[in-house]
Amino acid sequence: AGGVPAPLPQQAGNVGEDRLKQADSEPQNWFTGGRDSRQTYHSPLAAINDKTVGRLGFAWSYDLGTHRGQEATPIVVDGVMYTSGYKGLVYALNAETGVELWRFDPDVPDIAYREPCCDTVNRGVAVWKGKVYVASVDGRIHALDAATGKEIWSADTITDHRQPYSSTGAPVIAHDVVVIGNGGADMEKGGVRGYVSGYDLDSGKLKWRFFTVPPAPGARLEHPELVVAARSWGPHRAAVYAGGATAWDGMTYDPETNLVYIGTGNAAPYDLRKLGKGNGDDLFACSILAIDPDTGRMAWYYQTTPGDHWDFDAVQKLVVADLPVAGKPRHVVMQASKNGFFYVLDARSGKLVSADPYTYVNWAKAVDMKTGRPEITTQADYYKHPKNIYPSWSGGHTWPPMSFNPQTGLVYIPVIDVPNIWVDMEHNGGRVKYVNGFFSIEGFFPDENYSAADLKSLYGTLPELKQLQSERSGKLVRELIRAWDPVSQKVVWEHETSSGVRGYDGGVLSTNGNLVIQGRGSGQLFVYAADTGRVLKTIDTGSHIMAAPMTYAVNGVQYVAVQTGYGGAAITVGPIPASSAASRFDNENRILAFKLDGGETPKPAPRPQEPFPAPPPSKASLASIRRGEVKFTEQCSRCHALGPSVTPDLRKLSPQMHQAFEDIVLHGVAGPLGMERFDDLLKPADVKAIHAYLIDQQKQGYQAQLAAARK
Numbered sequence: 048a049g050g051v052p053a054p055l056p057q058q059a060g061n062v063g064e065d066r067l068k069q070a071d072s073e074p075q076n077w078f079t080g081g082r083d084s085r086q087t088y089h090s091p092l093a094a095i096n097d098k099t100v101g102r103l104g105f106a107w108s109y110d111l112g113t114h115r116g117q118e119a120t121p122i123v124v125d126g127v128m129y130t131s132g133y134k135g136l137v138y139a140l141n142a143e144t145g146v147e148l149w150r151f152d153p154d155v156p157d158i159a160y161r162e163p164c165c166d167t168v169n170r171g172v173a174v175w176k177g178k179v180y181v182a183s184v185d186g187r188i189h190a191l192d193a194a195t196g197k198e199i200w201s202a203d204t205i206t207d208h209r210q211p212y213s214s215t216g217a218p219v220i221a222h223d224v225v226v227i228g229n230g231g232a233d234m235e236k237g238g239v240r241g242y243v244s245g246y247d248l249d250s251g252k253l254k255w256r257f258f259t260v261p262p263a264p265g266a267r268l269e270h271p272e273l274v275v276a277a278r279s280w281g282p283h284r285a286a287v288y289a290g291g292a293t294a295w296d297g298m299t300y301d302p303e304t305n306l307v308y309i310g311t312g313n314a315a316p317y318d319l320r321k322l323g324k325g326n327g328d329d330l331f332a333c334s335i336l337a338i339d340p341d342t343g344r345m346a347w348y349y350q351t352t353p354g355d356h357w358d359f360d361a362v363q364k365l366v367v368a369d370l371p372v373a374g375k376p377r378h379v380v381m382q383a384s385k386n387g388f389f390y391v392l393d394a395r396s397g398k399l400v401s402a403d404p405y406t407y408v409n410w411a412k413a414v415d416m417k418t419g420r421p422e423i424t425t426q427a428d429y430y431k432h433p434k435n436i437y438p439s440w441s442g443g444h445t446w447p448p449m450s451f452n453p454q455t456g457l458v459y460i461p462v463i464d465v466p467n468i469w470v471d472m473e474h475n476g477g478r479v480k481y482v483n484g485f486f487s488i489e490g491f492f493p494d495e496n497y498s499a500a501d502l503k504s505l506y507g508t509l510p511e512l513k514q515l516q517s518e519r520s521g522k523l524v525r526e527l528i529r530a531w532d533p534v535s536q537k538v539v540w541e542h543e544t545s546s547g548v549r550g551y552d553g554g555v556l557s558t559n560g561n562l563v564i565q566g567r568g569s570g571q572l573f574v575y576a577a578d579t580g581r582v583l584k585t586i587d588t589g590s591h592i593m594a595a596p597m598t599y600a601v602n603g604v605q606y607v608a609v610q611t612g613y614g615g616a617a618i619t620v621g622p623i624p625a626s627s628a629a630s631r632f633d634n635e636n637r638i639l640a641f642k643l644d645g646g647e648t649p650k651p652a653p654r655p656q657e658p659f660p661a662p663p664p665s666k667a668s669l670a671s672i673r674r675g676e677v678k679f680t681e682q683c684s685r686c687h688a689l690g691p692s693v694t695p696d697l698r699k700l701s702p703q704m705h706q707a708f709e710d711i712v713l714h715g716v717a718g719p720l721g722m723e724r725f726d727d728l729l730k731p732a733d734v735k736a737i738h739a740y741l742i743d744q745q746k747q748g749y750q751a752q753l754a755a756a757r758k
């Protein structure tokens with residue numbers, strides 16, 4: 048094995064019910080995002096194992112051609128790798144060599160780059176019966192010929208293009224349909240209205256659509272499930288508050304129950320007082336839904352966070368398993384939800400089997416097993432005073448996949464043990480009252496870069512870091528990998544993966560080689576023993592890893608592959624953290640493949656240290672600069688940090704960019720580069736003020752640079 052290259056398959060993308068059902072008997076393939084129909088992110092392959100993994104090294108790399116967040120896990124079928132990247136680009140590679148077979152560009156309209164809350168990411172493709180399915184950021188779903196990458200059909204999944212919808216999640220094949228959701232529940236004044244759609248696999252014809260929240264009060268309910276949902280929202284809700292509950296990540300089709308499990312996002316807006324008197328649980332926001340893919344009808348729902356106002360999306364990957372519960376095997380669906388609880392639900396009935404915190408939680412005491420509802424604490428109420436709440440809006444766990452190893456019976460969770468300070472900006476005395484992506488509420492991460500004094504002018508009085516540190520014994524901020532027993536709901540082993548500041552560490556793979564593999568923001572790929580957690584191997588890649596690794600074999604040789612690139616929600620928080628590999632190296636998006644007896648992993652070029660160019664002269668008043676700071680925070684800070692990021696550092700604009708500033712921001716002349724027009728949200732005077740603020744920032748940076756050079 049390993050000598051003569053394997054021939055490419057006669058039939059590309061040849062996955063169907065039979066092969067997927069027997070996925071364990073073809074361990075060389077990785078058929079779905081999570082490999083199998085259960086979305087375990089676990090592989091039976093064991094040539095790379097706890098005895099041999101010391102020999103793991105570089106096999107090949109592939110340049111994805113972009114510099115943004117990478118969140119997809121590749122699929123491999125019969126020696127061909129399929130995956131997606133920035134905005135819904137699709138790639139097919141020879142999985143043995145990394146040589147490109149084809150590439151698909153969805154050719155999205157420039158304006159679409161503006162809609163996603165958290166970078167123009169994409170979480171993967173589905174491969175089925177000769178086709179590759181992907182949702183591009185503008186909300187179209189595309190069916191491609193797996194052999195050539197040519198588009199066979201595409202459908203616009205967006206019901207209303209005036210709302211800030213986007214698509215970032217991977218589609219799932221469920222019996223005879225391809226199911227896709229969308230994102231947007233955190234955007235603009237009132238979010239979007241969530242739904243999922245089922246399309247015919249061959250024709251792209253819409254077969255059904257399930258809305259996850261009711262329409263505006265008084266409007267016709269599209270399907271019977273919305274009767275219950277409508278009762279849980281107040282009757283006075285204004286139409287601008289679209290409800291949220293977007294299905295932007297976890298979807299799993301279980302052929303055993305013929306149900307597709309779908310997680311829904313936060314309720315919109317975060318400030319539930321805006322919904323008026325009589326508002327209730329806000330169904331089906333922050334819920335796990337089971338939908339019959341043949342009819343689009345709901346079989347059951349379970350709401351994790353009734354009356355959500357913490358952005359506790361319940362969209363994290365849903366894993367199907369048979370667990371021994373009270374001595375009997377139980378067919379369940381599991382989720383490590385953003386809200387910090389690990390849910391085990393009966394897959395047929397949705398009945399709550401157990402729910403326990405897998406990370407430190409202070410917004411709720413526990414989940415009441417009789418009612419299934421969280422017992423909410425006073426710490427969770429930030430309407431009167433800012434509060435430091437665990438977990439943060441980022442979740443105790445978010446989109447990076449966890450893995451379930453049926454051999455150890457353990458789930459391996461990338462845990463974010465990080466709080467955030469929630470503040471009602473309208474009433475806290477700061478100058479900012481609204482931020483796109485947050486409505487009128489903000490969530491700050493009190494990591495080692497946090498300064499209440501720096502935030503005061505914009506957001507009002509916030510607690511000091513010292514006070515927060517005194518409220519919790521142990522570290523304020525860290526990330527962990529936790530081996531979790533989903534039956535006893537207890538930690539079996541753990542390691543800290545980042546400390547002091549969020550590391551944006553990666554998703555998890557486990558294998559029958561007694562291995563657990565996870566990448567980190569630092570660029571290191573860590574290999575642990577699945578049973579004990581012992582560190583067996585680390586490889587320094589020089590690339591920030593957020594996505595989950597996967598494994599496959601071609602020609603008898605086992606490979607581990609992972610997609611690299613910093614981005615996602617991290618870019619909304621601030622500049623690239625110093626701990627990230629992307630702060631030292633170019634944020635080159637790559638697929639890295641490893642094998643036994645491989646070589647040294649090539650690192651990307653060092654990140655160029657761009658100096659501050661001399662700022663242009665400006666006669667702007669202090670008032671204008673201060674107004675520009677507020678407008679920048681409201682509309683620009685979601686994608687642009689004042690510092691190194693995946694988008695340009697606007698304190699370092701060239702003279703040409705300064706000249707074109709208004710044309711870029713108002714008229715979209717840089718649209719093809721991803722900087723779309725904002726003339727519907729910003730007036731010329733706003734743009735002048737923003738420009739004045741940025742020139743002032745540039746001046747400060749430039750002067751500091753001159754002073755440093757003189758020393």
Ligand SMILES: O=C(O)c1cc(C(=O)O)c2c(n1)C(=O)C(=O)c1cc(C(=O)O)[nH]c1-2
Binds near residue numbers: 230441
């Ligand atoms: O409610 C939504 O519609 C929605 C969408 C998305 C998205 O599409 O990426 C995220 C979130 N919410 C969100 O709350 C969140 O923390 C988040 C992180 C990321 C990411 O890719 O890093 N996306 C999203």
Ligand SMILES: [Ca+2]
Binds near residue numbers: 232233312313358
């Ligand atoms: Ca959200």
